[in-house]
Amino acid sequence: MSKAFTFEVLATNGRARRGAITMPRGEIRTPAFMPVGTGGTVKTMYMDQVRGVGSDIILGNTYHLMLRPGAERVARLGGLHEFARWPHPILTDSGGFQVMSLSKLRKLTENGVTFRSHIDGAAYEMSPERSIEIQGLLDSDIQMQLDECTALPAMEKEIERAMELSLRWAERCKTAFGDQQGKAMFGIVQGGDIPALRLRSAQALKAMDLKGYAIGGLAVGEPQAVMLEMLDITCPELPADRPRYLMGVGTPDDILKSVARGIDMFDCVMPTRAGRHGLAYTRRGKVNLRNARHADDPRPLDEESDCPAARDYSRAYLHHLVRSQEALGAMLLTWNNLSYYQKLMQDIRAAIEAGAFEARAAEISEGWVRGDI
Numbered sequence: 001m002s003k004a005f006t007f008e009v010l011a012t013n014g015r016a017r018r019g020a021i022t023m024p025r026g027e028i029r030t031p032a033f034m035p036v037g038t039g040g041t042v043k044t045m046y047m048d049q050v051r052g053v054g055s056d057i058i059l060g061n062t063y064h065l066m067l068r069p070g071a072e073r074v075a076r077l078g079g080l081h082e083f084a085r086w087p088h089p090i091l092t093d094s095g096g097f098q099v100m101s102l103s104k105l106r107k108l109t110e111n112g113v114t115f116r117s118h119i120d121g122a123a124y125e126m127s128p129e130r131s132i133e134i135q136g137l138l139d140s141d142i143q144m145q146l147d148e149c150t151a152l153p154a155m156e157k158e159i160e161r162a163m164e165l166s167l168r169w170a171e172r173c174k175t176a177f178g179d180q181q182g183k184a185m186f187g188i189v190q191g192g193d194i195p196a197l198r199l200r201s202a203q204a205l206k207a208m209d210l211k212g213y214a215i216g217g218l219a220v221g222e223p224q225a226v227m228l229e230m231l232d233i234t235c236p237e238l239p240a241d242r243p244r245y246l247m248g249v250g251t252p253d254d255i256l257k258s259v260a261r262g263i264d265m266f267d268c269v270m271p272t273r274a275g276r277h278g279l280a281y282t283r284r285g286k287v288n289l290r291n292a293r294h295a296d297d298p299r300p301l302d303e304e305s306d307c308p309a310a311r312d313y314s315r316a317y318l319h320h321l322v323r324s325q326e327a328l329g330a331m332l333l334t335w336n337n338l339s340y341y342q343k344l345m346q347d348i349r350a351a352i353e354a355g356a357f358e359a360r361a362a363e364i365s366e367g368w369v370r371g372d373i
């Protein structure tokens with residue numbers, strides 16, 4: 001396996017790209033969906049299952065792990081891969097997004113974010129340098145810069161201030177990260193829903209010659225059309241030979257439309273969180289197993305699936321488990337949902353290779369519209 005971090009575009013179809021990232025811990029086939037691991041676990045799943053459904057990379061959770069059990073402790077125990085028994089690539093977010101959404105009493109300054117833990121109220125400072133240090137202690141393969149994500153709608157001046165601060169923090173993170181062979185630090189494009197600010201952010205980050213670029217500040221409450229318009233503006237400004245990661249996205253429909261605009265990597269809590277709330281994703285659309293209409297339905301979620309959770313259990317049984325709040329309900333639906341998402345990504349990659357992405361995307365969407373019979 002290569003010692004360095006490389007990205008290769010293997011095929012294109014319109015603006016959609018089929019690529020491959022190679023890293024010492026393994027290859028990431030793109031477009032890729034990255035299951036979200038919160039405190040070093042993809043909730044209710046064994047790591048063998050996460051791998052078994054086709055995941056090449058998972059997300060770790062900087063903010064949670066730094067609070068509990070602590071980044072230094074994870075490092076002493078051999079790093080996150082050893083701790084969670086996941087030997088393949090791990091991407092960690094910088095923690096800023098969560099500090100702003102989870103912790104109490106936080107203050108944003110030029111030097112970083114000071115906040116109190118939502119767990120025990122202890123005070124912390126997260127500077128760009130400390131964020132990179134924590135991600136290094138976790139032995140993360142792809143590390144994200146510390147940034148300030150503006151919730152939308154917001155005043156243009158506010159979006160501009162946060163975008164410019166994030167650019168200064170990107171420089172500091174690049175310096176702190178240094179030249180770690182086989183690992184990568186990605187910049188994050190900000191700029192809200194303002195085209196001119198998106199362009200400025202993308203161009204400034206491109207000049208930093210980073211190994212990959214995330215598009216942040218989206219999927220924060222704006223309509224899908226606004227998100228897609230920002231991709232139309234941002235992606236062409238980013239270097240074609242570097243991976244593009246759309247943070248926090250999304251539904252299967254978001255993913256199809258974003259791949260069509262040049263996005264290579266996705267993360268979203270949707271498939272795992274929905275699974276814990278009784279919601280199943282299938283190729284015929286979503287199925288809410290809490291609904292009483294499933295109580296006598298002997299059919300599986302998808303008789304053609306190669307995932308046991310989708311193929312071997314009746315909807316009646318899944319309905320029963322969900323209604324009885326049995327742990328197995330969350331386990332089977334999470335397994336089904338991740339399997340569906342990874343099958344979708346595999347389908348997308350094959351369609352781009354075959355030069356048939358647009359037609360395949362239309363077929364996939366029609367399947368949902370027909371709805372689950």
Ligand SMILES: CNc1nc2c(CCNC[C@]34C[C@H]5C[C@H](C[C@H](C5)C3)C4)c3nc(N)[nH]c(=O)c3cc2[nH]1
Binds near residue numbers: 098144219
């Ligand atoms: C949903 N929409 C959305 N998400 C976003 C995220 C987090 C991505 N997921 C990582 C994360 C976030 C939470 C939940 C899990 C585990 C861990 C903590 C890491 C995924 C973002 N993260 C950063 N650094 N910057 C953004 O602009 C941003 C915008 C987003 N828009």
